[in-house]
Amino acid sequence: MVASAPTLTSEAAFDVEAIRKDFPILSRQVHGVPLVYLDSANTSQKPRQVLDALDDFYSRHNANVARAVHTLGSEATTMFEAARDKVAAFINAPRREEVIFTKNISESLNLLAYSLSNATTFPGAEKFRIGPGDNIVVTEMEHHSNLVPWQLLAQRTGAEFRYIPIDEDGRLVTSAIAERIDARTKVVSFVHQSNALGTVNPVARIVARAKEVGALTILDAAQSAPHRPVDVQALGVDFLGFTGHKLYGPTGVGVLWGRYELLAELPPFMGGGEMIETVDMTGTTYAAPPHRFEAGTPMIAEAVGLGAAIDYVSAIGMENIQAREDELTAYALQAFATVPGLKVIGPNSPQERGATISFVVKGIHPHDVSQLLDEQGIAVRAGHHCARPVCVRYGIPATTRASFGIYTTTAEIDALVAGLARVQEMFG
Secondary structure, three states: OOOOOOOOOOOOOOOHHHHHOOOHHHHOEEOOEEOEEOEOOOOOOOOHHHHHHHHHHHHHHOOOOOOOOOHHHHHHHHHHHHHHHHHHHHOOOOOHHHEEEEOOHHHHHHHHHHHHHHOOOOOOOHHHOOOOOOEEEEEOOOOHHHOHHHHHHHHHHOOEEEEEOEOOOOOEOOHHHHHHOOOOEEEEEEEOEOOOOOEEOOHHHHHHHHHHHOOEEEEEOOOOOOOOOOOHHHHOOOEEEEEOOOOOOOOOOEEEEEOHHHHOOOOOOOOOOOOEEEEEOOEEEEOOOOHHHOOOOOOHHHHHHHHHHHHHHHHHOHHHHHHHHHHHHHHHHHHHOOOOOEEEEOOOOOOOEOOEEEEEEOOEOHHHHHHHHHOOOEEOEEEOOOOHHHHHHHOOOOEEEEEOOOOOOHHHHHHHHHHHHHHHHHOO
């Protein structure tokens, strides 16, 4: 089933009120007032078209993929593989076989880290081997899912773990890019758009430096894929991952994209059904990508739902989504400047940043801010946002974070600012 497009007044228009009608949850109330959902960086809400796609799959086509020749099995396989095609088109992948389904981006990144670890003993994988004297580079603004797997890989292999620091404005220290990425760097894994700061990183500059030294590049696009065009060929990275639930799709599905020539030589991560070519009691040979990395029954319905979500945002246009959210971000930064005692943590200008804004309010703990806003029906997130080193860098325990989506309105940003004023009144 192909998801229908949202109602727009014209091809180039962004009719937010029409879009909001596609999201059933936005009509509910919280604590007796209309919901103001400003936590899309955590997880996005789902349009009716995605919900319908899930219901349609389970109601009419439910079967396992690649295991049955009966009608339902054939239909399920066709729908699952059609979702792969949609993802490939969405990120402009040269080949559909370069798209691997995972359960989320954390699994995508762990898949790479453990596959690189397995290269130590895997025949023909010498190019991926990492050991003492080598180093792995990340940035100080990474989500824990792009820190911990590489720390573990460094521990398993004896490699050095390095990071590119961030400055006072929440951007990378550019001079450190060339310093930290050197001739012994094997992997550079970094975030496209920070979930904690909203910063959009200089991908081209980092990739160019990594290519100079022959390092693999891995891009965490969890926060960029829902908000701006993502073109793997233009970005020039070797691997890229994102997650479905932030892209208006279901939970439990993510994507790992990689250059086919690399995937074809990369050792498998998990063993099981469907990732094999032949198996006997003396050894195993492995399937070609992507199936080599999709052991066991995959997330079938979730992939179909992700395909419906991609249909939905593609009908709006990712360029239109980015333009709209850039306007919302500029509007919010101007509005926050009117709130006494509020400090934005991260870029304070709309240039090279996304629609995620973290802040602190003087004299009030972020958890208290979030809880009191919730009592007004306003959903924001408080904490370190699974990026604790960012809070350590700025000497703060946590931040409050407001993050926007395609359904966010300026009225909701106004409601947040008014809600913050009421929170400050409560604290005197």
